[in-house]
Amino acid sequence: MNEIIQTTVGGLTLGAQYALMALGFSLAFGILRVINFAHGALYVVGGYVAYFVTGQIGLPYVFGVMAAVLATAAIGYLFELFIIERRIDDHLATIVLTLGLSLIGGAAMLGLFGPQAVRFPPVVSGTLQLGGVYIPYGRILVIVVAAFAIAAVYLLLYKTQMGGALRALTDDREMAIAMGMRPKVLFPLAFAIAAGLAGLTGALVTPQFSLAPFVGEHVLMISFLAVILGGLGSLPGAVIASVLVGLVESFVGVYVGGSWAPLILFTGILVLLVIRPTGILGHRTVNA
Amino acid sequence: MPETSITKDAAALGSRKRGLARAMVAPAVAIILVGLAAATPKFTADPFLLSFVPTVLVTLLAAMHVWLLLRVDLLSFGSPPFMAIGGYTLALVATNYTSNAFVLVLACFAVPALMALPLAVVLLRLRGTYFALVTFVLAQVVMLIIIIAEGPLGGSSGISGIPPATVGGTEFGAGGALVRFSVAVAIVGLVVAAAVAITWRRHFAALEENEPLAASLGLNPWIYKTLAFVVGSGVAGLAGLILINQLGNAHPDSFLPLSSVNHLAAAVIGGASFLGPVIGALLLSWLVHTFASQAQLSQLFLGAALIIVTLFARGGITGVVGDLSRAGAKILGRTKTTRLDEGTNGPKGPRNAEKEDTVTTARERANDRTPLGSPRQVVETGDVVLAVDGLSKSFGGVKAVNDVSFELRRGDVLGVIGPNGAGKTTMINMIAGAMTPTAGTVALLGKDVTGWSSQRVSRQGLARSYQQTSVFRGATVSENLARAKSFSRRWATDDEIADLLRSTGLLARLEDRAGDLPYGLQKLLGLILPLAIRPDVLLLDEPAAGLELSERGRIDQLVDWTVERGTAVLLVEHDMDLVRRICPRLLVMDTGKTLDHGSPDSVLNNPEVITAYLGVVDDDDVPETANSSQQEEMNHG
């Protein structure tokens, strides 16, 4: 019984981390209809910026995290404004553009920091023991930040004017423009938030795991899974799907082992796409 | 009339042959270039160069996979899994059955292609963005399956000691023999890809440029996407064959999912010409080799190149070269000959005269037929061809169309009017198959077509035009027609087409790019295309919008033309003069509901109708500016 509780707790912890990872990706698609292939690279850049500020410069971790968020948000803003915006209506072109960004980002990190994992020790160590169940404090920190981030994004989108404008632009761009909203101002901002979320996740999570130029691939895969499973364009869907993915990984990992967890997940996704292409909570789309 | 049918037919035939020959140039050059590589062993025995050739060929075929799918507007990260299927097929067949080269080539194409077929059924139902993501996931899945399957596929250790391909006594495992075999396999792949790309070039081009338009003219996107996917997977399988034959062992590490990014880069940077993958593969292989010890540099270059090409050079390297050579040819004064020039007194004279001719003819015609302002008589003309019953569409809580019903008979012209936002376009979209109704039925020639896709409805005998211009803007006028002809079920006669073109003034501009035409002509071309497929029902969505008042008479002619041939026409319009001229019956819509139905006189004097239109009863509707609407084109459906 204890084991089941531990496994569930592990799964939820993992799910929260994945939710934070997938949030930025889902936001980019939900608002801009852009599949951001650079999401994993931005995660890595966030990690390295935090590493540099904390490890090399020597400032406290909080500054490292802030620097990571600002750096990735800036990259996102500029990239959207000057590059993505020119091809915003062409879905394939935006994929290729973000792919280009991901290659450049990865190359930069590879060139600056080398191919091997760097030492980025977690600031918070120690484990919380709650009656036979253990959770490292570092994980708790990630869960707390994830919860805050999700809440913040929700509030932004549904309770602020800017959020309303963003949602209007997504639903009917022409109409929104006619009503005075300015996508050229709002879209870069939205992408900056999405990128900043990726950077935040990197800064928080890489100390728990490892930081090297190639660790972004896994993050990208998880984001794909969460977003396909949860339905492209649905933020709550992405969160729920992330938690599900975490739980599946945890249970299959403990009770079956080996490489079955990813296989089950991927196959499940393919099956789901046959039965319900819009995912768990996705929007039904026009036939075009 | 200066044109005779014979001249026109011969000219049309000549253009088709020219088009075909033109389409074959790039593939021929590509195949020859690859064939040249087979001569490498004659000039050098350097082991590195001899192994570099097969490596480039592998990248070439993998890039070709991506290229084929880009031609149908799909982005595929599926090159590694299908290469793996091909490579492992080689491993299993060569180890257990035979290493005969012909059998191997056949198997390594067929097995991936056959496996792609059921996948196509699943994946191609999805939108393009899903497709890209899922092929990315697919690459991982195939790797996992290979590793977990252990036994038969060698698991994580792979299958080693694979005998090389043989023909008779010759083994193709090393040195010059390996190069020749690899070249031969690559040529097979290129020939197959070329055959598909050339045979269906119009379908692919139409799909890539404007899928909704193509579907509305009768093209079934699913068939051609599946074709591209299946053939592309076979081609990738051949890439796997070359690779594993060279290595002698099949291992999961040789098919890393991320290599798809390289293949994609090669295809995109190379460009849309058939030569694109060749250029791209050469570039990529050179890059990877040169910067092997500084991977970050080649990665940086690739990333930058992808961005630059996507922003500034859509056609890739081959596109840039093509543009430059076209510009160069223009400078040298060697312009393309138009068919009208052959045998007549030079370009300027007859063409200008002809233009004037058509304008005068149009006016004469307009004046001859029915005087402006007097309504056409209502004539009970025939069977019901379109029956709409209780049609409704809700978006969330909003009812865009609410319980609309009417009938159209052969020869009818029904005008649908109403203020903006009344749901007129939505209604057309539902009937034409671009949107699924929430409730109600649509019957075409007695057959229930409710919820059918636009290409299915089109094939059943319905055509539509669009509010904004909807033509294939990158293609010439004659090419636009050729495309529509190649995928529609019915087609007007050459004479009829010539008549339509002449009366709209397009006959003089057959070799001009549709996108370069003035807005009015584009609009008219966009009306001719659905007319030319000889529908039983024609839905026109604001055909006069954007046309100068003087041009609007052509709408009358076009409608007359098609009504004469038994078509029933539904016409959504704001231009009341036009509506009064050609519509014996009107349907008024407001906020999704039918407000009134009857003759123009009665309807337009209905106080409710006037109220609905309060303040907006004006003949001089300002046409939408070309820029914004042209950008939106078909994306809203």
Place this chain on the structure above:
Amino acid sequence: MHTSQKGGTLLLAGSLILTLAACGADAESESSGGGGGSGDCVLTLGTLGPLTGPAADFGLSMEAATKFVAWEANQNGGLQVGDQTCTVEVSSYDTGYTSAGAATGATEFASQGIKFVVGPLGATELTGMKPVAARYDMLLDANGFGREALEEEYPLVFHLGPGPFVWSGPIIEEAKKHFDFETAKVIATNDESGDDIAIINEEKFAEAGIDVTRETYQRGTQDFAPIVARLMRGNPDVIDFASSPAVDAGTMMKQLRQAGYDGVFARLGGESTAEILRVAGEENVQDFFYYAPVDHDAEEIVALKPDFKEATGMEATGISLGWIPGARTLLESIEEAGTIDDTEAVAEVMRENDLSDPTLGQGVWTGEEQFGVNQEMSWPFFMGLIKDGAEPTFTELSAD
């Protein structure tokens, strides 16, 4: 018509070119052994392995070991090959730890006329490289322990150090003297480099009378919580990380202790103790035994280290030190055979070498039992032992 003329020309040109390609003999290769004529002679040793990426430590260590022996030979006045004095140079290639990478590296070396290679590294690489190397009569002094690493069909392939088949068993037996254990779990990545060593370890544990199960995990996993939970089921006495990447092993170690595991850790795989300790945190290690190619406190090793630093610019790691004797033997054999081109002759001489090394002592030939081919050079190895978190001690063991 103009177009069919164009088409015809293309077709004609094409067929001409293709006929040209098909006719005539292939060019002959003129490879040299890396130097010719009298006077100056240069022997270029090839070395290849993963120089970037997750396994870069191993690759770089192999490169460093090769560079060291080359430096050493040059310090001693070069190699006396026949009546020439040859300087030794090293050419490296980054394989990315893949089969295709190793095969490409082999062709690169062949182009450069290199006949003697220290490497490759890893079972996959060896499998990929063997056929290509054989085509060019290259001699491989390799480190890859797949099931068919050494085969009769490939007489020019040697192992420059012992594999787990040789050292796993003795270490387990030795460890039993210090710790009481009856059950064990072996965990490694679910791919070739993981399986090859883990499977052997599993066998050896069983042979020693231990109740053992083997677990695998997906390479690239970041969160080890499920794996850790799975490992703790049944509370095994020993958890052996086999050849798992050092970072993974260290992370698992840390998380196992956090979860309350108090058993013994083992690392019967490529030595990366320093890295593992760094990632795990020293307080989490406690009881740990591992395969160590050398005893870092031994006199000879200590004396060697500064030279190594000078020669290669890198700190000597256990792995790189462990490979030095095998590389030295290769150079010795070249010298003795009197040729830098005839790899067969060198191989013959090498098989007769008595494997007596100034730094590591007396080695033995192994490989017969595991592969059927006795071409594996095994020098004495060590079990590193950390008990109750104290400083590591080393016990010398030998293959016989």
